[in-house]
Amino acid sequence: MNFYLNAVLFDFDGTLVDTEGQYTAFWAGVGKEYLPDIPDFAQLIKGNTLRKMYDTYFRGFSRERLNRLDELRAEMERNMTFPLIPGAEAFVSELHENGVRTAIVTSSDRSKMENPWRKIPAFMSLFDEVLTAEDFRESKPSPEPYLTAAARLGVPTTQTVIFEDAINGLRSAYATGMLTVALTTENPPELVKPLSHHFIPDFREMNISLLEHWLKAFNL
Numbered sequence: 001m002n003f004y005l006n007a008v009l010f011d012f013d014g015t016l017v018d019t020e021g022q023y024t025a026f027w028a029g030v031g032k033e034y035l036p037d038i039p040d041f042a043q044l045i046k047g048n049t050l051r052k053m054y055d056t057y058f059r060g061f062s063r064e065r066l067n068r069l070d071e072l073r074a075e076m077e078r079n080m081t082f083p084l085i086p087g088a089e090a091f092v093s094e095l096h097e098n099g100v101r102t103a104i105v106t107s108s109d110r111s112k113m114e115n116p117w118r119k120i121p122a123f124m125s126l127f128d129e130v131l132t133a134e135d136f137r138e139s140k141p142s143p144e145p146y147l148t149a150a151a152r153l154g155v156p157t158t159q160t161v162i163f164e165d166a167i168n169g170l171r172s173a174y175a176t177g178m179l180t181v182a183l184t185t186e187n188p189p190e191l192v193k194p195l196s197h198h199f200i201p202d203f204r205e206m207n208i209s210l211l212e213h214w215l216k217a218f219n220l
Helices: 020-034 050-057 063-079 088-097 110-119 144-153 167-175 189-195 208-218
Strands: 007-010 101-105 129-131 160-164 179-183 198-200
Touching: 007 144, 020 063, 063 110, 088 101, 101 144, 129 144, 144 160, 144 167, 160 167, 160 208, 167 179, 167 189, 179 189, 179 208, 189 198
Parallel strands: 007 101, 007 160, 101 129, 160 179, 179 198
Antiparallel strands: none
């Protein structure tokens, strides 16, 4: 079946999987121990790559302390769970079965993304591409990650939709000029509305027909 919709790009944490609480708890603890003078550190760094975070906030720390932080982070990520956002699997499966191209576009690095491949392999196999921090020169909120993903898939941006939840991620998506749908999994509607064209609580009501309707209206 031919669709006007050509591709869908997804952020990962907080958009497809409900992992933000685990990350928030971890980085809140890191902020308290390493950077006690920076309030709300866990919220401040959302959407940043690990490299950018280290360059910005941990530049003056000893290699020994940074190695210890890397060990703690790796242990947390090995043990974390990846519960899917309600409706995500059914929606991505529908896209996959109907030939709509899909990609995950995440600020996480490749080593972190090995964990969902181990723990939820059937879901991860539904995506045509998984782009990580190593694939971009600039991280979110730059539009480069999502523009790179569209180019990698070989799809026109006018027929591509982006799903995001984090503020920096939404800034990235919105700046591409592509139709942007926000998930209110981490932020209330009043925060995501200025950075998206539509917002949803999860994927339970989402399907190709609705997305095509939104996309055609967006391009008029």
